[in-house]
Amino acid sequence: MLSIGFVYILLNPAFPNLIKIGETGRDSVTRAxxxxxQTGVPADYIVLYDELVSDCKKVESILHKQFAAYRSKRNKEFFSLPPKEVIKSLQFVSSKFQVPLSTPSLTSNLLPHFKRYFSDYLDSSIKSIKLVLLPSVCFLEVGKQNVPDQQITIEREDIPLFGLREPEAPTIEDLRENEALLKSCDEYTWIMISDLFPRDKAYEIAAEWEKPGGKLERIRADADAE
Structure with missing residues (x-):
């Protein structure tokens, strides 16, 4: 059985000379x-790079063996290595463990929703937004066209949102539940969990929500009153 998931490379600013190589059946941002x-972690982990692969445990094992001489401790996933070197190796190894096109997947087109409710904020280069549900993995597939008449490039956006369904055998019900959860998100939530809006628009949203008497303050007041 395929162990579809992400192999990630993390960095913690508190340990600038160490990187963490790990795997997760969900998404890398949530894992970070x-x-x-965790108790004792002085700073937040940053996802430097990740790859969706058909066997995340195998790819992780290959990288751990490849860089065993640089491991910080035998029972840890930390390595004293330049990030570029590990990213290059992960790209090479993951090319041999691509998720088969035949892998059962469920998708939902979210672009109409974003155009209807967030047209003032959405990045103009975005031409498609698709919710993708694979076994144990859920993410957004975003199509971008940065220059007119050029080919659309597909990028993956992790969804670090509590409550997403990511079962080993996803059903259409799981997809619909995830779709409903994402459609319930407001613009402030989206700037917290994604890069779908340009930076200037994200700042504009944050300023409006976080100002004294703004939406965020009112929501918190309503929650305290309940």
Whole structure:
């Protein structure tokens, strides 16, 4: 059975000379947030790079063996290596473990929703937004065209959002539940969990929500009153 998931490279500013090579069946951003919450972690982990592969445990094992001489401790996933070297190796190894096109997947087109509710904020280069649900993995597939008449490039956006369904055998019900959860998100949530809006628009949204008497303050007041 395929162990589809992400192999990630993390950096913690508190340990600038060490990188962490790991794997997760969910998304790398969520995993980084989990690790950052652990007791004794002085700073948040940053996802430097990741790859979606057909066997994340195998790819992780290959990289750990390849860089065994640079491991910080035998029972840890930390290595004293330049990030560029590890990223290059991950790109090479992951090319041999691509997720098969035949892998069952469920998708939903979210672009109409974003055009309807967030047209004032959406990055103009975005031509498609698709919710993708694979076994144990859920993410956004974003099509961008930075220059007119050029080929559209596809990028993956992790969704670090609590409540997403990521079962080993996803169903259309799981997809619809995830779709409903994403459609319930407001513009402030989207700037917190994605890069779908340009930076200037994100600042504009944050300023409006976070100002005294703004939406964020009112929401918190309503929550305290309940």
């Amino acid at each position: 947030l989990e690790l950052s919450r």
